[in-house]
Amino acid sequence: MNNKYESNKWQEVINWVQTRSLFMLHYCTGCGAIELPPTMTSRYDMSRFGIGPAATPRQADILLITGYLSTKTLRRVIYTYEQMQNPKFVMGFGSCTINGGMYWDSYNTIKQLDKYIPVDLYIAGCMPRPEAILEGFLKLKEKIETGSADGYKKYNKEYEKYKKNQEKVLGEVKRRQ
Amino acid sequence: MRSENELIKLLNRDLNLLSFKKLRKQNISIRFENEELVSGLNYLKSQNYIHLATISCVDWIEDNQFELIYQLFSYEDKISLSVKTRINRKTSKFVTIKNLWGVAKYYERDIHDFFGIKFTGNDNMDELILENWNEIPPMRKDFKTRQYVDKKYDWRQYHGQE
Numbered sequence: 001m002n003n004k005y006e007s008n009k010w011q012e013v014i015n016w017v018q019t020r021s022l023f024m025l026h027y028c029t030g031c032g033a034i035e036l037p038p039t040m041t042s043r044y045d046m047s048r049f050g051i052g053p054a055a056t057p058r059q060a061d062i063l064l065i066t067g068y069l070s071t072k073t074l075r076r077v078i079y080t081y082e083q084m085q086n087p088k089f090v091m092g093f094g095s096c097t098i099n100g101g102m103y104w105d106s107y108n109t110i111k112q113l114d115k116y117i118p119v120d121l122y123i124a125g126c127m128p129r130p131e132a133i134l135e136g137f138l139k140l141k142e143k144i145e146t147g148s149a150d151g152y153k154k155y156n157k158e159y160e161k162y163k164k165n166q167e168k169v170l171g172e173v174k175r176r177q
Numbered sequence: 178m179r180s181e182n183e184l185i186k187l188l189n190r191d192l193n194l195l196s197f198k199k200l201r202k203q204n205i206s207i208r209f210e211n212e213e214l215v216s217g218l219n220y221l222k223s224q225n226y227i228h229l230a231t232i233s234c235v236d237w238i239e240d241n242q243f244e245l246i247y248q249l250f251s252y253e254d255k256i257s258l259s260v261k262t263r264i265n266r267k268t269s270k271f272v273t274i275k276n277l278w279g280v281a282k283y284y285e286r287d288i289h290d291f292f293g294i295k296f297t298g299n300d301n302m303d304e305l306i307l308e309n310w311n312e313i314p315p316m317r318k319d320f321k322t323r324q325y326v327d328k329k330y331d332w333r334q335y336h337g338q339e
Binding site: 061071072077098099100105106107110112115135168169170171 | 325331332
């Protein structure tokens with residue numbers, strides 16, 4: 001792929017194919033987990049959009065963070081995120097991931113998820129209904145297709161910045177890769 | 178099966194209670210001196226109060242005291258018993274009851290996490306819930322939550338926000 005034009009065209013095809021099969025890892029320690037069973041199963045059935053649940057981080061494309069993260073769970077989310085293979089996308093779900101939500105003055109929960117891992121898309125609400133989640137997935141597919149869901153590239157590029165933010169709240173983070 | 182009044186009569190006969198109170202139906206609260214507590218719990222266990230539901234703690238900062246509350250339940254009387262005692266807030270030390278109920282060692286670790294109370298006899302006082310905590314324990318009343326949050330986390334800035 002030395003030709004730039006060719007490489008772009010090829011990337012477009014890859015992006016298009018990618019949106020047709022997405023596997024989602026849902027990190028459920030927040031209350032948002034309760035919205036996922038109806039989203040996944042027959043009532044709203046997200047598999048008709050080509051999205052299914054994944055069993056392990058290494059098999060997943062999307063990391064869905066459903067709700068608040070305490071500093072203890074943030075550490076596990078970072079491990080999970082770093083285990084996932086590129087390309088990988090993160091969705092923040094519910095107002096807790098955006099600005100702390102109802103835990104805005106809690107001593108133990110983080111206030112902005114995008115300071116610690118790159119977030120491609122936020123779904124606002126407390127709680128977002130399954131319709132909102134599906135809307136979010138469609139929006140993410142749009143972003144993947146246009147190539148603007150590039151959080152994982154940003155994470156590699158600005159790794160030092162993210163690492164600094166992570167270590168500010170967690171102390172040392174042992175990388176296990 | 179004993180009624181609440183029968184139980185109170187029995188406890189008054191056999192134990193050295195500081196005070197007792199019938200809170201509502203099937204719910205009694207009793208209070209002990211520090212030294213009496215373990216023998217009191219031992220006696221209650223022999224009287225079919227075999228279920229230790231939890232150990233809870235209250236910070237009475239004005240009185241300079243911590244209150245420990247042991248929640249017991251009897252499957253025969255169907256009565257919940259809150260066994261309370263107050264300890265000095267400065268020394269914040271008490272004895273373990275892990276020999277009576279094995280599960281107590283986790284409740285005590287939990288209280289050590291959040292209130293900083295040491296239980297002598299319970300050797301494992303590692304962090305159970307918190308991680309890398311080096312401030313004063315967060316559930317103490319003199320822990321300034323807002324100040325800590327301001328220092329540790331950044332607030333999100335919105336457009337148009339002053």
